[in-house]
Amino acid sequence: MSVALRDRLQETREFRLRLGLIAAFIVIAFAVLAARWAYLQVSQHAHYQTLAENNRISIVPIVPNRGLILDRNGIVLADNYSAYTLEVTPGKLRNLDATIAALSEVVEITPRDRKRFSKLLEDSHSFDSLPIRLRLNDEEVARFAVNRYRFPGVEINARLFRRYPLGQRAAHVLGYIGRINDKDLQDLETREESSNYRGSDHIGKVGIEKSYEKQLHGVTGFEEVETDAGGRALRSLKRNEATSGSDVVLTIDIKLQEVAENVFAERRGALVAIDPRNGEVLALVSVPTYDPNLFIDGIDQANWDALNNSPDTPLTNRALRGAYPPGSTIKPFMALAGLTTGKRGPSSAIHDPGFFSLPGGSHRYRDWKAGGHGVVDLKKSVVISCDTYYYGLARDLEIDALAEFMAQFGFGRPTGIDIENEAGGVLPSREWKRKRFKQVWYPGETVIAGIGQGYWQATPLQLAHATATIANDGLLIRPHLVRAIRASASGAEQQTIKPLATQLNVRADHIAFVKDAMHAVTLPGGTAARAADKAEYAFAGKTGTAQVIGIKQSEKYDEKKVAERHRDHALFIAYAPAQNPTIALAVIVENGGHGGSTAAPVARAIFDYYLLGKVPGAAQAEEEPEDAEHD
Numbered sequence: 001m002s003v004a005l006r007d008r009l010q011e012t013r014e015f016r017l018r019l020g021l022i023a024a025f026i027v028i029a030f031a032v033l034a035a036r037w038a039y040l041q042v043s044q045h046a047h048y049q050t051l052a053e054n055n056r057i058s059i060v061p062i063v064p065n066r067g068l069i070l071d072r073n074g075i076v077l078a079d080n081y082s083a084y085t086l087e088v089t090p091g092k093l094r095n096l097d098a099t100i101a102a103l104s105e106v107v108e109i110t111p112r113d114r115k116r117f118s119k120l121l122e123d124s125h126s127f128d129s130l131p132i133r134l135r136l137n138d139e140e141v142a143r144f145a146v147n148r149y150r151f152p153g154v155e156i157n158a159r160l161f162r163r164y165p166l167g168q169r170a171a172h173v174l175g176y177i178g179r180i181n182d183k184d185l186q187d188l189e190t191r192e193e194s195s196n197y198r199g200s201d202h203i204g205k206v207g208i209e210k211s212y213e214k215q216l217h218g219v220t221g222f223e224e225v226e227t228d229a230g231g232r233a234l235r236s237l238k239r240n241e242a243t244s245g246s247d248v249v250l251t252i253d254i255k256l257q258e259v260a261e262n263v264f265a266e267r268r269g270a271l272v273a274i275d276p277r278n279g280e281v282l283a284l285v286s287v288p289t290y291d292p293n294l295f296i297d298g299i300d301q302a303n304w305d306a307l308n309n310s311p312d313t314p315l316t317n318r319a320l321r322g323a324y325p326p327g328s329t330i331k332p333f334m335a336l337a338g339l340t341t342g343k344r345g346p347s348s349a350i351h352d353p354g355f356f357s358l359p360g361g362s363h364r365y366r367d368w369k370a371g372g373h374g375v376v377d378l379k380k381s382v383v384i385s386c387d388t389y390y391y392g393l394a395r396d397l398e399i400d401a402l403a404e405f406m407a408q409f410g411f412g413r414p415t416g417i418d419i420e421n422e423a424g425g426v427l428p429s430r431e432w433k434r435k436r437f438k439q440v441w442y443p444g445e446t447v448i449a450g451i452g453q454g455y456w457q458a459t460p461l462q463l464a465h466a467t468a469t470i471a472n473d474g475l476l477i478r479p480h481l482v483r484a485i486r487a488s489a490s491g492a493e494q495q496t497i498k499p500l501a502t503q504l505n506v507r508a509d510h511i512a513f514v515k516d517a518m519h520a521v522t523l524p525g526g527t528a529a530r531a532a533d534k535a536e537y538a539f540a541g542k543t544g545t546a547q548v549i550g551i552k553q554s555e556k557y558d559e560k561k562v563a564e565r566h567r568d569h570a571l572f573i574a575y576a577p578a579q580n581p582t583i584a585l586a587v588i589v590e591n592g593g594h595g596g597s598t599a600a601p602v603a604r605a606i607f608d609y610y611l612l613g614k615v616p617g618a619a620q621a622e623e624e625p626e627d628a629e630h631d
Contacts, residue, residue: 059224061200062199062220062221062240063160063199063220064217064220065245065488066217066245067217067218067245067248068248068488069208069216069248070250071250072249072250072252072280072483073254077164077169077170078163080160080163081161081163083134083159084140084158085133085135086131086133086144086154087129087131087157088117088130089153090130092152103154106147107144109132113132113134114132115300115301116298117130117131129155131297134161141156161296161297162176162177162296164291164292169261170254171292172285172317172319172320173252173257173284173419174207174208175207175208176209176292176293176295176296177202177209177295179201179298196217197217197220198220199220206421208248208250208419208482211420215485216246218242218244219242220242221239221241221243222239222240223238223239224238244488246487247485247488249483249484249486251280251281251483252284253282255609256282257284259609259615260283261289264589267589268288268589268590269318269602271285271586271588271602271606272285272461273464273584273606274464274468274585276468276469276477276575276581276583278477279468279477279479279480280479280480281417284320286317288314290315318588320459323457323459324460324571325454326411326456326544327451327595328452328543328544329543329572329573329586331381331385331452332518333409334390335381336470336511336514337393338393338397339510340405340505340510343396346379349377349378351375351376352367352372352373352376353372353388354367354369354372355388358395363444365447367386367388368387368631372388376388378513378517379520382514383526383527384525385543385631390450391447394450395443395450399449400429400430402446403428406427408504409469409504410462410466411427412426415462416500417461417479418481418496422459422461428455432455433445452544452546470514470518471575471584472581473508473511474503474504475504476501476502477500477501478499479499518541519540519578521543522539527542527543527631528541528542528572528596530596531596531597531600531604532604535607536612537576538577540575541575542572542631543572543594543595543600544573544595545568545571545593545631546569546588547568548568564591566591567592568592568593570594570598571587572599574603576610582610582611587599587600587602589602594631596631
């Protein structure tokens with residue numbers, strides 16, 4: 001009995017001990033909870049209140065409207081329009097492929113849509129909202145709205161889309177926009193502008209769209225939106241409106257641009273027209289061209305292959321990047337170099353036997369006219385484009401002095417036009433060849449440089465720029481494509497930076513002599529006489545022919561025996577009216593043959609429209625008579 005009693009007392013003590021331990025544990029647990037509560041609610045109240053507020057409030061970027069691009073007369077060349085897009089956020093979906101398959105039963109999703117979406121998916125983050133269908137109509141919007149509950153992570157958004165209403169017209173000037181990629185993001189971060197692109201999907205890629213991206217894009221705004229636990233918007237708390245991008249007003253006359261593009265017909269080439277009085281680019285043509293609308297949403301593979309693999313290279317801006325031997329178009333500048341350096345005078349004459357040879361040399365450099373031109377003075381050398389005269393002049397000038405003089409006119413370096421990717425061409429010299437080829441310069445290379453051949457390469461823009469400088473009596477003005485930046489809200493215009501102007505170190509009477517010779521080129525007996533026939537105004541110019549492939553001096557060039565893409569390029573530089581020039585230009589027709597018969601008629605058509613308002617048909621190359629002048 002006593003043993004049983006002791007056992008019960010022991011059990012009671014153990015039970016009370018356990019109960020006490022449990023009670024102590026409960027008290028301690030509640031104490032910890034109370035301490036934690038006090039820490040969170042009192043000590044960390046401000047911190048967690050901020051976090052809760054941030055969870056409750058979402059900052060939504062407001063993408064600004066992109067600025068317009070207009071020509072000098074106010075014609076819209078690039079604008080925006082609003083449309084609905086069906087967008088998917090991959091990070092919010094469990095099964096992307098299944099969702100797209102289900103969506104296609106509600107809204108049509110074509111194979112092209114899927115390809116474009118796949119490309120966007122590769123270049124984007126999983127939390128980005130990506131368009132899988134663009135430009136939904138009202139019926140499609142209504143169908144999706146009814147089925148919205150079935151597709152978490154899928155939304156319909158209204159977005160602004162870029163549009164180039166004139167299609168291919170001036171595409172190489174305007175450029176295009178495209179979706180922002182990793183390289184664009186890196187560039188934005190380097191310039192510390194990434195915050196201004198929150199919510200933006202597109203950015204300028206080439207042309208004016210890229211060069212004036214900062215002005216066109218505008219300033220991104222934001223809206224503070226209160227949301228519930230499910231992320232649904234409840235109400236707007238604060239809104240800072242976006243500032244729309246500024247409109248960019250170009251110097252381009254789009255009607256003149258249209259005439260210039262049409263007059264080339266199906267031929268390849270380029271044209272640049274400049275107002276010599278102020279450097280404004282009136283037309284900048286590169287043909288063939290392309291439709292910039294193809295690139296906005298991501299170009300499809302078929303169109304990309306057609307453009308990228310075309311032997312006509314329509315994506316190349318020939319006006320800015322095309323590098324061509326200037327040929328005989330440099331002869332007026334050579335004549336001016338001769339006058340300026342004293343190597344030639346107005347009456348300096350030679351007897352042209354039809355070739356030129358270096359002293360002590362047996363090699364003959366042929367003139368284009370077999371048998372030669374007889375007695376040729378400086379003016380006549382420009383008018384009839386006598387090669388022999390300029391072989392000798394180049395030898396007397398020497399290559400380095402020749403290069404130094406020509407550099408004044410902008411040859412061998414970019415003009416500084418306000419658009420990216422301009423090429424600088426090649427102005428050869430001893431130093432250039434030593435750096436480029438690690439070779440010495442040979443006298444024969446100086447001889448052929450005198451007629452714009454050999455290593456010499458110039459862009460159509462450089463030729464137009466140099467021609468405008470002659471027309472402007474030696475005043476070199478940097479060309480530009482943008483006339484003004486117009487604020488979208490106020491309409492106030494801010495003029496672009498005043499173009500740099502430099503007066504070249506040439507005498508007025510020497511410039512006048514060369515201009516008179518260039519005018520005579522368009523008169524009877526000159527190489528551009530037929531192109532100027534019956535013109536209602538006087539103009540001045542110089543024809544040129546640039547070899548694409550070399551031929552032996554013993555052979556006569558016959559374009560009918562040469563493959564079309566190996567034929568000579570046709571060039572023409574000109575300005576009008578001859579006495580008070582308001583337009584200067586350079587034309588190149590690739591593989592067009594002679595400048596006088598192919599390139600000069602293009603210039604005549606431009607002058608007729610610009611000065612007289614005449615709209616021509618496509619300029620046609622004239623048939624060459626047997627005794628046709630070379631250039």
